[in-house]
Amino acid sequence: MAFEIENGIIRRYVGAEEEVRVPEGVTAIFDNAFSESKHVKRIILPAGLKSVGHWAFNRCQLLESVALPEGLESIGRSAFRSCIRLRDIALPPTLTTLGGKAFEFCKSIKRLELPSGIREIGDKTFSNCSALCAVTIPDGVVRIGGWAFEGCVGLETITLPDSVASIGEGAFLDCTGLETVTVGKGVQTVGGDAFAGAPWLEDDPGDFFAINGNLLRYTGRAKWVMVPTSITAVCAEVFERCREMEGVVLPDSVTRIGDGSFEGCPALRRAELHSRITELGNGVFELCKALDYVVVRGLLAGVNRTAPAWRAHTALYGNTCTALTVYLPVSCGASFRTVFHADGQGVHALFSRYFSLFQKIDDTDAKVLMALERLVSPYLPESGEMEAYRSFLTEHLREAMRLFLARADLLPVRALGALGLIGEDAIGDLTQMAAEAKHTEISAYLLAYKREHFGFHAPTFDL
Template structure:
């Protein structure tokens, strides 16, 4: 009655007072001490207005399910003072109705809207998907926790920093996957599980223990902001796709003396990766390990690896020096293993190489020399091994006793085959008899001499067919070119002494 009278006489003041009451209700904090299964009764009918909930006593999965599904305004949840009891009853989440004690139950707080959550200090494990997709912005793993289940915090976009202490003994796959705003991680275990941080697109820093042993499948896949990673000295294995599509700029693992396995596409599609350093003890380098790493310039092939798997370096177009791409004991090169390296001019084939797969060296447009002087036999070739390579313009150096076999072998016979220890300084490609025109080298100076008519024009090309030098109207029997400014040692020369013309291959001494 007093309120009604007040409204009629002082409407503005009533409006103000009523507004104040509404704000007070909207910011309601509730603190309750409960027994398992009684949290809903303790909160009461005003559940829609609870923004802060502090719980002590004991709860079970049913109580936590109530918190997640029935408190729409909840911003802060403090469970630090509770113990979690076992639950066996009606199905709550993910078709489950049986949850153990001392565990944050599986999926029980999945999708929780509260931005601040303090987990029970007494729990020893965090269940699978326990807080998947929750809006939590900060997280502290209780000291008593020994295990964290698969996808426990997957998709928690509010997280920016997490610490997994060394006291945790087991972490499931995908534990922080797709946490898109996660920037820094401190990780205390020696093994990083599969997909642990996959899709964490803002991740820039990962602190790991000195004894890190393994990085499992897809652990950092699509971590596009991760430019560097400390591999330590104890790493043994890097799983399939572990860093694929990440932002890594270098991968320095040369100090990992025990590293033996790098999985397929482990560093594939890292378009900012420029340098890779591997220890010689690596025995397995998976298919596509560095697939389409378009910025990769420097990499060494481990001495203990015998097989170059398919697609290992395919698309590494920035590599221009192949001297470290093949170890001396490699016996097999898989399909497309080195395809697309269009800047490499020379490759040395290992002595034990026995077979080369389809399109293995496709697109080596700058290739001018294949050195196979130490090879023990003619390697068998798959289809189109050298697709796109102008084979007649490539010098192939082979042992004396194998020259005949190379010259009769499909694909190999297309090259300019030369016995080991010799250099075919001039090879006639066409036109007038080569005795009419000769070439000679004096250091970088190339001299062209005509024994018959005056030289009219000279054009100098590299082996890939790019024009390096051209001169017309020479009208002399000799002509010299200083090749000191050119990086290649192998050339094609086209000489005209009208009406005749001749072309030569030649190699600078």
């Protein structure tokens, strides 16, 4: 057999055999060593082999089986890429490194069991393995790379162990047979389009679909979208081309907004963000041609005095929002101004202009949030503005309570109490609303507030 071997490393194979037995003593197969071999169907590797290099068997299109020995520790990038007839392959328990695209376009592999030593599945490792119907991901895998299983149309079920913390962009994109997914409790981040095209995602009946706080999909048709407080991250393109949406409010729980999250929403006129957001993707509001203003709020419990580390993206608003105004709390700092002036397309950052905006808005929920935010800010408004905010909240106390119950958020209810806006004439109705919503924390707070401020025992409700 025609091997070029140097110091235990196969540099090149130039033979024409269908069955290749690599000689004992070989410890590594170098990059491209068997790449595009036109005759090889079966390969038997020696017990002492430790590594398979990048593109080592790339495009060996007649290759059907490979015997990987126990003791093998690493398989490089694109090592078996486009081995379209490869069916029989068992990954040894000693394997710890599996490179990106290692088995991409291996369209005949049906089953795989990943060894327990694998910590990361690289980008596109099993992309377009169209016959793959079963894969076992062991506890210990921390990251599933971008497009790792993209186009695995035969895959019907997948279980992600608790060790998985990150699911990359498009990880299971176009897995059109994927109907059952079990996600472990450890997932912290999910990339855009991670499960796009999978029946498991598309068949969910709810408006909001999230994994461990990562919002993957929105299918509602509300004009004013209130993102639930259980959401911590908005993944890429979640609200892309939502034609009905005119406004959106993100809760303080959201810290990450993915690329193109609101791209191409033609009716979107207003958006409300907050200063706890630490990651802002590219093109978040790109092609939102109707966008008039963005409100950046501080924290409800007290406005942050330090602006977050937002990156200034030139694609944030593209060239479409030529009269966009961004309303910022005084304490957010000058770095916000840099972000919103990034593209120089007529974007104006205005500080302490809440009241003029408050007067323009006709959406009650939005005005409730703005009024309460302004009243709890350490930078108090002028007396006339303060009275307007207080009067509005007093008149719309029940609407405010309905909003906060829907968001399951005790903090603003406590703020209403601290501001003395919950009067004796309203406390009974508010307590009843909380009881009917079965929100025990808000109910308990209102009952305690009633006893403390109005001096009589509250009735008991069935929670």
